[in-house]
Amino acid sequence: MGLTAKIRTRDGWAVSHAVVTVTDMTGAQVVRAEADEEGAVRDATALTPGAYTVIVTAVGYAPAAASAIVTASGRADVGTVTLARQGGAELPPPGPWTIDPAHSRVSAVAQHLGISSVHGRFTEFAGLIEVAPDDVAKSRVEAVIRAASVDTGNAMRDGHLTSADFLDVATYPEITYRSTGLTPAGPDRWTVHGELGLHGVVRPVDLDLAYLGTGADPWGGTRAAFRATTRLQREDFAMYYNEVVQAGIAAVGTTLKVELDIEAVQGESLPQA
Known part of the structure; x- marks a missing residue:
């Protein structure tokens, strides 16, 4: 399996509609995958060893970026990516x-x-x-x-x-x-x-x-x-x-x-x- 990740909110809930995009060092997209109902991403695309950028997006949430290193096995485990609600840096309206x-x-x-x-x-x-x-x-x-x-x-x-x-x-x-x-x-x-x-x-x-x-x-x-x-x-x-x-x-x-x-x-x- 090439890419694995878990997408969560700040309080631990799964973000089932998240989309994960992986780009190589040239900026070219190599993987695009969607999270399942449990917020898990499992994509079987074999990746060339090296460094990659992972971008996670979901409606209603601010995008998040992470780095991933692919080993000789062609696998990369991004771990848990936490998404914050859009506009969440502010408190609610006065x-x-x-x-x-x-x-x-x-x-x-x-x-x-x-x-x-x-x-x-x-x-x-x-x-x-x-x-x-x-x-x-x-x-x-x-x-x-x-x-x-x-x-x-x-x-x-x-x-x-x-x-x-x-x-x-x-x-x-x-x-x-x-x-x-x-x-x-x-x-x-x-x-x-x-x-x-x-x-x-x-x-x-x-x-x-x-x-x-x-x-x-x-x-x-x-x-x-x-x-x-x-x-x-x-x-x-x-x-x-x-x-x-x-x-x-x-x-x-x-x-x-x-x-x-x-x-x-x-x-x-x-x-x-």
Whole structure:
């Protein structure tokens, strides 16, 4: 097989309609191939050993270029090529954007017994994003999560998480986040500085934010997509419970990996169903 590659968006989705063009050092096209439904490119054209340029294009995405070296076998593995949405270097148009819980996900992952992971999510939350018109750094976001809506797929475990050992939802029913600033961290990427209120403790927490693009929805509105991640230490929010099993391994890890997949609708309210 001559050429192999994987085409992905910044958040890991396959770009099934991507087109890959390979040119030699003279600029002549030697291969043109399309990605399959999984974003994979597999072209059997044998290539002469040497250096090549790989151009990846797809409707709605900015073109990307990569270099490839073909060995004596006539094969070249380009690896994963990441495409950014066109215009993605900018934030969405200024003004308010309302987070749509039906098309968003707030999840967390914790280590279990030192060998596997437990995945959970919060099913009830709301938030507003305000994109500043002049100084992007003044943009802000506020969000609130109902702590009792935690869902790990196991009722007994969820009951323990909502108890006084962990979230103590009877005393602290809400988890809040309020941004305090925004700084660029690269193309399409930002660092959101803010304060997280969890379990009665408020601490500064930064989010690594990727802006995935903006587009029209079927209901006449405009939507923007974001992905944000961070890591939290339970002890920082006064959640000290832990059960130690054999060999000193903790049953539940103290580090939480938080992942936010957010879709927001332009305006101060969601469209009526």
